[in-house]
Amino acid sequence: MKCIWKKALAFAVAATTLLSAGASADSVDDGNAVFMMNEVMKENGTDRNLVFSPYSVQQILASIGANSHDQRLEKELAPYTVPGIRWETLKNTKTGGLILLDKNIGITDTTKASGDLRIVSFPDGALQEKIAFQNRILGDVIDRDAPQGNLAFLTAAHYFAEWQVPFDTANTKDRPFTLSDGTIEQVPTMYNEVETGLAKKTDDYEMTVLQGKKGSQVYFIKPTQNRDDVAAHLDRILDSFDRHEGVQEHVKLYIPKTKLESKMNIRPLFKTMGITSFFQGDLYFDTIAGDIPFTVTEAKQTTTLDINETYADAKALTEISFRVTSMPVVKTPVTVKMDSPYFIVIRDVTDTETPRIVFMAWIADPMRN
Numbered sequence: 001m002k003c004i005w006k007k008a009l010a011f012a013v014a015a016t017t018l019l020s021a022g023a024s025a026d027s028v029d030d031g032n033a034v035f036m037m038n039e040v041m042k043e044n045g046t047d048r049n050l051v052f053s054p055y056s057v058q059q060i061l062a063s064i065g066a067n068s069h070d071q072r073l074e075k076e077l078a079p080y081t082v083p084g085i086r087w088e089t090l091k092n093t094k095t096g097g098l099i100l101l102d103k104n105i106g107i108t109d110t111t112k113a114s115g116d117l118r119i120v121s122f123p124d125g126a127l128q129e130k131i132a133f134q135n136r137i138l139g140d141v142i143d144r145d146a147p148q149g150n151l152a153f154l155t156a157a158h159y160f161a162e163w164q165v166p167f168d169t170a171n172t173k174d175r176p177f178t179l180s181d182g183t184i185e186q187v188p189t190m191y192n193e194v195e196t197g198l199a200k201k202t203d204d205y206e207m208t209v210l211q212g213k214k215g216s217q218v219y220f221i222k223p224t225q226n227r228d229d230v231a232a233h234l235d236r237i238l239d240s241f242d243r244h245e246g247v248q249e250h251v252k253l254y255i256p257k258t259k260l261e262s263k264m265n266i267r268p269l270f271k272t273m274g275i276t277s278f279f280q281g282d283l284y285f286d287t288i289a290g291d292i293p294f295t296v297t298e299a300k301q302t303t304t305l306d307i308n309e310t311y312a313d314a315k316a317l318t319e320i321s322f323r324v325t326s327m328p329v330v331k332t333p334v335t336v337k338m339d340s341p342y343f344i345v346i347r348d349v350t351d352t353e354t355p356r357i358v359f360m361a362w363i364a365d366p367m368r369n
Contacts, residue, residue: 030235032058032080038231039272044264046180046227051262051303053157053316055085056095057269060155060318062086063097066114067287072277080273086115092216093159096137100126101288102150105324112287122150130154130319138315142261142302149297149323151285159314161212167192167309172257188257190309197251200241205230207241208251210312218312220255258307266318267299281325294322 033054040052062085065077086097099115101107102122110117120126123146130152134141137156147154167190175189199208207221219238223230230237241247270278277283278296285294298321306313 029058029080029082030238034232034234036269036273037234039269040264040266041231043268049260049262050264051260051305051314051316052264053301053303053314053318055093056155056157056301056316056318057266058082058085059095059097059157060153060320061275063099063115063153063155064285064320067099067285068283069286070277070284073275073283076273076275076277090159091214092161092212093157094137095155095157096133097156098129098133098154099288100129100147100152100154102126102324105150105289105292107289114287117288123147126152134317138317140304140315142304142315143263143300143317143319147298147319147321149294149321151289151294151322151324153320155318157314157316159216160311161214161216161218162311163309164211164213165192165194165197169309172309175254177256190253190255190257192253193251194253195250197253198241198244198247198249199251200245200247202246205237207237208253209241210253210255212312218307255307257309258305260305262301262303262305264301265299266301267296270296270299278320278322283322285322293325295325297321297323 036054036057037052041050044050058081061077062081065073065081066086068074097115099113099117100122101117101119103119103125104122107119110119118129120129127144127146130147131141131144133154134143134156138158171191172188173191174186177185177187177189179185197208200206203224204226205221205223207219209220210218212218219241221230221234221237278299281295282293283295284291298319301316301318303316304314
C-alpha cells in the first residue's frame with residue numbers, strides 16, 4: 001500500500017534515511033550531504049516527496065574526478081569528495097559504479113580508466129549495460145531510460161536493514177496525518193512502544209531513531225516550526241541527538257508506512273556546487289577518451305524508499321552523461337602537387353637561431369633551363 005507523504009515528515013525521512021543509514025560521519029561529510037539535500041529541495045519544492053542519496057552523488061563525483069586530470073575539476077570537486085569513498089564497504093548498503101563510452105568515438109583501450117569501463121553502442125548497448133548494472137547492485141531496475149550523449153557515469157546504492165525491534169502488523173492502522181496546508185488525511189501508520197527507544201522534542205522539531213540490524217540507524221525528524229532552519233542544520237541536529245543531548249528513553253512510535261519513488265534532475269545542483277567545468281564544453285577525461293572534449297548533457301537520480309513493519313529498503317541510481325563537443329581532427333595524408341607554377345623559399349638560421357630567407361624562386365616551367 002502506498003502512502004503519499006507531504007512536506008514535513010516526508011522531508012524528514014527523505015533527508016535522513018539515505019544520509020545516515022549505514023554510513024558513519026567518518027566516511028561521509030554530513031554537512032555536505034545536508035547542503036545537497038537542501039539544494040535539491042529548493043529546486044524540486046517541498047510539496048512533493050523526495051528521496052535523495054548524497055552518498056551516491058559523492059561516489060559518482062569521485063569516479064568522474066578519478067578519470068580526469070583537469071585542474072579546474074579537481075579544485076571544484078575537492079570540497080565534496082571523500083578519499084576512498086568509491087571503494088569503501090558499508091555494512092547495510094551495496095554500492096557499485098559503471099562507466100559507459102560510445103564505441104563510435106573510436107577508443108578501444110580500457111586499461112587506463114579508473115573503474116569499470118565498458119565500450120558500447122549508444123543508446124541501445126548502453127541501456128542494456130545500465131539495466132544489467134542495476135540488477136547486479138539493486139536487484140531491481142528503477143530507471144529504464146537510455147543514457148544520453150557519448151559517455152555516462154553511473155553509481156548505484158542499495159540500503160537494506162531489518163529493524164532490531166519490528167512493528168506488529170496488527171497495530172498498523174489508518175491514522176490522521178496533517179498536511180502543511182492543514183488538510184488531514186488518513187494514512188496507514190505503524191505503531192510500536194519501545195522501552196529502550198530514543199526520542200527528542202524541542203520547540204522546533206521532534207525526532208526519533210529506529211535501530212536496524214548490523215548497526216545502521218534511520219532517523220525521523222518532524223519540524224514543528226522553522227522548517228527551513230531545521231533543514232539547514234540537520235547535521236547538527238543528528239550530532240546533538242547522537243550525543244544524547246535532551247534525549248529521552250522509552251518511546252511510543254507512530255510512523256507512516258511508506259513506499260515511494262522519486263526522480264529528479266540534479267544538473268542545477270552541480271551548478272550551485274560550483275562545478276562549472278561540467279558545462280563549459282572543454283572537459284577532458286584523459287584516462288578514458290584522451291584529448292576529446294566533453295560537456296554534460298544530463299544529470300539525474302532515481303530513487304525508491306520502502307519503510308514497513310519489518311525493514312527499511314532504499315535504492316538509488318545516479319547518472320551523469322556527457323557528450324562530445326568536438327572530435328579531434330583525423331590525421332589523414334594531404335596530397336600536395338607542384339603541378340603548376342610555384343614559389344620556392346629557402347630559409348636558413350643563424351648560429352643564434354635567427355631565421356633568414358636566403359633564396360627565393362618562382363618556377364614557371366620546370367623543364368626550362
